[in-house]
Amino acid sequence: MIRRWLSVLFCLSGVCSVSAQEAPAAPIAEHDAIPAHNAIALEAPAPLPPATEADERAAAFLRAVCADDADAALAFFLPRDAFALIKGVTNPDRFFDRLVRMFRADVHALHLAHPELSQARYLRVELSPRRGWVLPRQEANRLPYWSVRHSRLVYAVDGEERSFELRTLITWDDRWYLTHLGEFH
Numbered sequence: 469m470i471r472r473w474l475s476v477l478f479c480l481s482g483v484c485s486v487s488a489q490e491a492p493a494a495p496i497a498e499h500d501a502i503p504a505h506n507a508i509a510l511e512a513p514a515p516l517p518p519a520t521e522a523d524e525r526a527a528a529f530l531r532a533v534c535a536d537d538a539d540a541a542l543a544f545f546l547p548r549d550a551f552a553l554i555k556g557v558t559n560p561d562r563f564f565d566r567l568v569r570m571f572r573a574d575v576h577a578l579h580l581a582h583p584e585l586s587q588a589r590y591l592r593v594e595l596s597p598r599r600g601w602v603l604p605r606q607e608a609n610r611l612p613y614w615s616v617r618h619s620r621l622v623y624a625v626d627g628e629e630r631s632f633e634l635r636t637l638i639t640w641d642d643r644w645y646l647t648h649l650g651e652f653h
Contacts (some may be wrong), residue, residue: 513601527590531586556610574649
């Protein structure tokens with residue numbers, strides 16, 4: 469059982485193989501700021517934040533995609549400190565850096581695929597019904613959170629509603645953050 473656990477790492481959106489040398493992360497220190505909505509001691513899922521919570525950051529994200537500015541788009545991405553606390557592996561920075569590289573490439577690809585975004589007006593984020601409360605030890609995490617897959621960012625161009633996918637949103641405290649814009653490989 470332990471050997472199997474050491475040979476498999478559950479990633480944010482699938483199963484990834486890692487070497488058997490990968491070990492669990494160090495315990496969370498008392499001084500680490502864990503929001504109540506992500507506390508390991510929760511006996512039931514935290515309240516699901518409304519999609520409107522993300523409106524300001526999602527609108528800024530849309531402007532960043534329009535400008536092909538991945539640095540500005542990162543304001544909607546899960547912060548590094550939160551990621552490091554959530555992930556239950558020894559080197560969460562390595563995984564975070566990989567996700568950020570993929571995210572940057574996805575922002576650029578989205579910019580190229582949607583030239584109409586230069587006239588886009590942000591409308592809303594629509595959370596998908598494909599959601600779940602992720603418990604500790606699922607997806608190689610040590611803290612719980614809400615995860616929603618295949619949500620949509622809805623915008624208007626010349627009065628016509630359009631949208632694109634936000635592959636994975638998760639919660640840190642009572643806020644929504646992107647962890648995957650495109651498919652995770």
